[in-house]
Amino acid sequence: MQEKTKEKRNKDTQFLDLLMRNQKRIYNFILLLVPNYSDADDLMQETVSVMWSKFDSYEPGTHFTAWAIKIARYKIYNYRRKSHRHALQFSEESMDMIMQASSAVFERRQDRVTALQQCLLNLPEHDRKLITLRYERDMPFKNISELTGRSINGLYHTMARIHKLLLRCVHKTLALGGAV
Amino acid sequence: MNDPKKQQDFYYLVLRCLEGVLTPEEFAELDKMIASDPELAKLYVNLISINSDLCKPGQIGTFLLKESAHDEPFDSDTMTAVMEAMAQDEKTAPAKVVEIEHVPEIIKINKAAVSHSPRKVNRFSLCTAVLSLAALLFLMAYIHFVPPKYASEPVAIITDTIGAQWANASGFLEEGTHLSTSQDSFILSKGIVKFLFDNQARIVLEGPAEFELLRTDQMVLHYGRLYAIVPPEALGFTITTRNSKIIDLGTEFGVEAGLDSTTELHVLQGRTTLISGEKENKKTSVMVTEGVAKKISGADARVSDILCNQKKFVREIRSRDKFIWRGENLKLASIVAGRDGFQEVGSLIGLNPATGEFTTSIVRNDRTSKNIYNLVPDSKFIDGVFVPDGGMEEARIPVTSMGHTFECSNTSGLFTHEIAAYKGSIEGQHTTIPPIIFNGERIEKESQSVLVLHSNMGITFDLQAIRESTGLDMKNFKAWGGLTEQLGDSKEDLPDVDFWILVDGQIRYEKKRLKIEDGTISFDVVVSPEDRFLTLVVTDGLRKEDGKRDFAYGNDFFFLIDPELSLTASTE
Numbered sequence: 001m002q003e004k005t006k007e008k009r010n011k012d013t014q015f016l017d018l019l020m021r022n023q024k025r026i027y028n029f030i031l032l033l034v035p036n037y038s039d040a041d042d043l044m045q046e047t048v049s050v051m052w053s054k055f056d057s058y059e060p061g062t063h064f065t066a067w068a069i070k071i072a073r074y075k076i077y078n079y080r081r082k083s084h085r086h087a088l089q090f091s092e093e094s095m096d097m098i099m100q101a102s103s104a105v106f107e108r109r110q111d112r113v114t115a116l117q118q119c120l121l122n123l124p125e126h127d128r129k130l131i132t133l134r135y136e137r138d139m140p141f142k143n144i145s146e147l148t149g150r151s152i153n154g155l156y157h158t159m160a161r162i163h164k165l166l167l168r169c170v171h172k173t174l175a176l177g178g179a180v
Numbered sequence: 181m182n183d184p185k186k187q188q189d190f191y192y193l194v195l196r197c198l199e200g201v202l203t204p205e206e207f208a209e210l211d212k213m214i215a216s217d218p219e220l221a222k223l224y225v226n227l228i229s230i231n232s233d234l235c236k237p238g239q240i241g242t243f244l245l246k247e248s249a250h251d252e253p254f255d256s257d258t259m260t261a262v263m264e265a266m267a268q269d270e271k272t273a274p275a276k277v278v279e280i281e282h283v284p285e286i287i288k289i290n291k292a293a294v295s296h297s298p299r300k301v302n303r304f305s306l307c308t309a310v311l312s313l314a315a316l317l318f319l320m321a322y323i324h325f326v327p328p329k330y331a332s333e334p335v336a337i338i339t340d341t342i343g344a345q346w347a348n349a350s351g352f353l354e355e356g357t358h359l360s361t362s363q364d365s366f367i368l369s370k371g372i373v374k375f376l377f378d379n380q381a382r383i384v385l386e387g388p389a390e391f392e393l394l395r396t397d398q399m400v401l402h403y404g405r406l407y408a409i410v411p412p413e414a415l416g417f418t419i420t421t422r423n424s425k426i427i428d429l430g431t432e433f434g435v436e437a438g439l440d441s442t443t444e445l446h447v448l449q450g451r452t453t454l455i456s457g458e459k460e461n462k463k464t465s466v467m468v469t470e471g472v473a474k475k476i477s478g479a480d481a482r483v484s485d486i487l488c489n490q491k492k493f494v495r496e497i498r499s500r501d502k503f504i505w506r507g508e509n510l511k512l513a514s515i516v517a518g519r520d521g522f523q524e525v526g527s528l529i530g531l532n533p534a535t536g537e538f539t540t541s542i543v544r545n546d547r548t549s550k551n552i553y554n555l556v557p558d559s560k561f562i563d564g565v566f567v568p569d570g571g572m573e574e575a576r577i578p579v580t581s582m583g584h585t586f587e588c589s590n591t592s593g594l595f596t597h598e599i600a601a602y603k604g605s606i607e608g609q610h611t612t613i614p615p616i617i618f619n620g621e622r623i624e625k626e627s628q629s630v631l632v633l634h635s636n637m638g639i640t641f642d643l644q645a646i647r648e649s650t651g652l653d654m655k656n657f658k659a660w661g662g663l664t665e666q667l668g669d670s671k672e673d674l675p676d677v678d679f680w681i682l683v684d685g686q687i688r689y690e691k692k693r694l695k696i697e698d699g700t701i702s703f704d705v706v707v708s709p710e711d712r713f714l715t716l717v718v719t720d721g722l723r724k725e726d727g728k729r730d731f732a733y734g735n736d737f738f739f740l741i742d743p744e745l746s747l748t749a750s751t752e
Contacts, residue, residue, distance in 0.1 A: 032225060090211055097218060097221035098224060139453065140453075143427075157188075160191035163195070164191060
């Protein structure tokens with residue numbers, strides 16, 4: 001009885017550990033195909049639930065992310081099928097283009113994260129503060145807009161400019177071999 | 181894809197798409213762009229990747245900027261910075277995007293990973309409790325709502341306590357104790373504690389309560405009741421409970437977190453953003469403004485409207501005087517009755533304007549006393565009293581102990597009946613003060629407090645003494661009242677009065693030649709932090725000159741109903 005409990009606890013810990021290490025990759029995959037935070041969040045949660053219930057079928061040592069993405073892909077398929085009438089969905093052509101483009105991006109994922117971290121610190125202070133408000137503080141655009149008295153559309157354009165800066169910086173960093 | 185305009189539009193569409201605000205037409209345009217241009221498809225993947233890594237709501241990992249954010253508390257400069265960031269874009273932004281979108285008050289934002297079941301897991305045994313999916317999802321939700329703590333660092337200091345009893349490992353915490361981020365939960369079993377964050381946000385916490393400090397602008401309330409006073413420099417101060425996050429937007433608010441995970445938010449000043457879970461594990465963000473309260477269900481995190489309770493939370497304490505303030509107004513009638521302004525007025529009591537002494541004999545007794553400013557040593561909030569008479573030359577008379585004067589009209593210099601205060605009805609009290617009748621109706625509600633100033637009386641309240649004693653500021657002075665219709669049949673002595681409200685000798689409100697037929701008056705006088713004294717003056721009117729009365733001051737009973745100073749937490 002005690003052994004069973006111990007075994008289960010080990011399994012729980014293993015799952016949690018794997019999930020924590022790979023969750024961003026899984027979420028990134030979902031968000032690529034369902035580019036809406038709200039729906040992507042729901043799908044992420046559903047995916048994690050299924051992963052947990054099927055964790056017995058996962059073979060330790062095999063590619064955890066690939067296994068998780070297979071489940072996520074199934075969830076996305078169901079989501080597209082169920083909500084094709086009311087949700088905004090990419091066409092098959094776009095999905096193909098996205099999947100083709102994504103392989104290169106996923107290849108150096110850890111390098112990209114490290115580069116992004118450094119690039120964030122290199123941003124002008126006012127840009128970094130806006131990123132902090134939106135992403136760290138979870139402050140909706142509407143609230144930032146109300147606080148500053150600026151239009152929401154203006155905020156989107158500002159955020160677009162900051163993203164452009166970040167992307168350019170990340171690409172440059174990766175091209176230089178990771179040194180910033 | 182070298183067209184900068186096209187690229188700019190693309191960024192804009194992707195970002196709005198992520199927020200769920202794209203129209204079907206815009207989405208179709210985005211879809212077409214990706215399907216037809218491999219470069220844009222690649223850009224899309226890169227953009228999504230960045231947004232995913234920036235720890236958007238829904239992710240469980242840590243935020244990439246946390247180290248730097250730790251050193252950059254969210255202050256009022258942030259807003260300036262945001263505006264600076266936008267300024268350069270607005271110079272080049274196309275005209276069509278300047279319009280402000282209409283966004284409904286409740287907008288869905290993007291959070292997930294919330295447990296279906298209420299979060300009732302004991303946090304202390306959480307490590308061993310992560311044995312089930314429920315516990316796992318709880319952990320995810322918990323991480324989701326509660327940002328990680330940073331290294332041990334004192335971020336607040338206890339500034340006062342009343343009857344505080346602690347149950348945390350650190351033991352007894354007293355005034356002057358620094359509260360650090362690395363400590364386990366602070367558990368206040370009983371009493372009230374006030375603490376001040378480094379960013380000047382003030383918290384008054386009522387036990388029983390358990391809380392944690394995350395950093396200089398964030399704390400977690402596991403259960404208990406607190407009141408937060410957040411000055412502009414601490415804008416963005418955040419309080420997290422088990423199922424919600426409250427972000428200050430320049431405000432005062434109370435939060436109650438129950439053991440059943442129910443959270444109540446009452447915003448008393450300014451506004452906040454409330455982020456909470458709801459069914460289907462979505463999150464909602466709602467702006468909660470002054471005078472509005474919300475309840476977040478512990479069972480399903482559903483948000484509902486409740487009445488904003490202005491007196492639910494302890495907002496200020498002062499252990500020296502055992503003073504506990506929940507937002508009550510200061511009753512001037514209570515002060516005139518020799519009490520502290522918060523206690524009930526009680527039965528009829530008077531203050532002699534010619535001597536500054538309290539008395540219970542309040543009957544007709546015509547006396548004279550000219551322009552001597554009398555201190556009231558038995559009251560800490562009344563500076564002095566006087567019988568106003570400017571004489572034939574309408575000279576300035578002293579109205580405060582610090583030499584403020586007021587140009588007073590010529591009066592008879594006679595007075596009677598004392599400066600009187602009572603609660604409810606005057607019926608049955610030993611006095612010749614008549615009952616109040618306004619608009620044909622007797623005004624004798626049990627809850628009302630009444631201040632009676634017969635003509636030719638003045639009283640000055642010491643606002644600074646009130647501030648020093650309570651630690652509170654005043655916002656305004658208001659009341660309503662008039663002359664009673666009970667004396668409307670008096671053929672010879674129809675009452676009329678002049679009434680002034682002075683602050684530091686300057687007129688802030690005046691009503692001259694007030695007569696019964698004028699009905700009631702009401703006023704709301706703003707009081708500023710620098711105002712030192714508040715003076716009420718009532719003098720006899722002019723009907724003697726009309727030839728309609730024998731005594732200019734006869735029957736001049738001027739009633740003020742519920743004269744109160746509304747208080748606010750001090751800005752210091």
